[in-house]
Amino acid sequence: MRRGPAMALAGLLLVLSAGCTPSAAPAVVLSTAPGPTPVASRPARVAPTARSTYQSPGDFYLLHNEIYSAGQVPAVPCKLPKIPLQTQKEVQQYANAVLGCLERAWKPVVERADVVYSSTVVYVVDQGWKTGCGIFGKDDEGFYCADAGIYLDWDQFTEESPDDRVWAGVYLQFTMAHEFGHHVQQLTGISSYFDDRWSEASGAARLEQMRRHELQASCFASAFLGANQQTLDLYGERLEAYRDAAYAGDDDAPTVQPDHGSRKSSTAWAQAAFKAKSPSACNTWSVPAERVT
Template identity: 60%
Template sequence: MPGKPAATPTYSPRGQKYLVRNRIYSAGQVPAVACVVPDVVLRSQKAVQRYLNAFQDCLQRAWKPVVVRAGVRFRPSAVYAVRQGSKTACGTFAEKDHAYYCPADSGIYFDWEELGQWEDYGHVAAQVYTLVTMAHEFGHHVQELVGISTYYDDRWGEVAGSAHLEPMRRHELQASCFGSAFLGANQTPLDLYGARYEAYLSEASYGDHPPATARDHGSPQSNTEWAAAAFTAMSPAACNTWVAPRAG
């Protein structure tokens, strides 16, 4: 967690069960799968949807056995290429929404028009940004499946004001960490080497980088450290953000 380490947080028995001792941490490594995503230019809704569909298939095939080993029934997600102003099961997709996971319909919603702007930076940048972001949002789906998000949501009403930010950082860092566990396990089929690996490192370290004002996703240093551990371990065992020391 960002800041000077202090005491680790304490949780109720339910928190211990769902956050600290969740069975996902002992469910083993994320497997490599035969992941083939189309090499398309991400400038149209059709192209983006095709790319997201293919990558989601990789994520679901890799994560399903891990979730099942955690003692939970796997439920597939859905993915939608939308634009600002589109209606989703979690409300209107707003200008600030680049991508998000919606637990109401297990949907991942992506701003396809923004990806065209990423193509202006380069095709590799656009593709890897999409992979990292999609892997993060699917990490939220895993959290939802195994009960982490349910307990996190239950606690939301128990804290006030800026106190929300500390558990939010843990939740977001964990989703990114789950994403990196998948990407590390599938480095070869996704060709995350050379320029593509450097692009991954850049995206995985972003966090609450200026001009971000709310400290809700963790510092770049925290994101870098959690991502590196998960990419190497290729396992959710490296992603128990709930036992990290509180920020001082």
């Protein structure tokens, strides 16, 4: 499907919204392919320190997580296949290559945050596929499932013609980087404590917690892409394609509930992270509500 900017922005919001909210059902590993080693549901509870005497352990891990002081994401060797994105096999091949780049870049950062790194996998599937987090529905384009992996609807990442190739490739890169951002959140305990906040909130307060979580995943994505701008050749038309994807907001698709962040907020977090090349620019939990609209 050819994606002009307007269609692409709406499509990206669907990709980022599907499967990123907490689920009451436990994840199960697919029997059709080996899944990653399950990660702990959350870090061990810690005794309060002088800095955190007024905070719950959950707030401590959200506001003062060691990932924020783990340093820049490194530039890594990242050779993506020069192939058309027209078939499920080609999208899977390209997504696997992007995942390899993400893992090489994030592994040392996660380990510097004093966390044991665990890898993940990507499944490029059809609608109706049984995933570790339920059935891949007709409205799903992609999501991250803890303990199982990243799922993508392959048909949403194909090109209609060679003119689409730049957009399709960069769109897939950013979507993978965002979903991998959720993997980083899972590894470092952020997702577990977000689950607690989400469960305790309702209405507008719940949507705000979701925006903090999703904006952070996109921010982590931009930190990786900024660090690897040269490796991924994000200049000229490719840089513009990245910006189209990264700056998209809930207000670009009025039918989408405001759970991922406005164009203004998405742009601000993406620009900061792309420049910093570091998760230090991505503490969405410590800022006022007006920065996560």
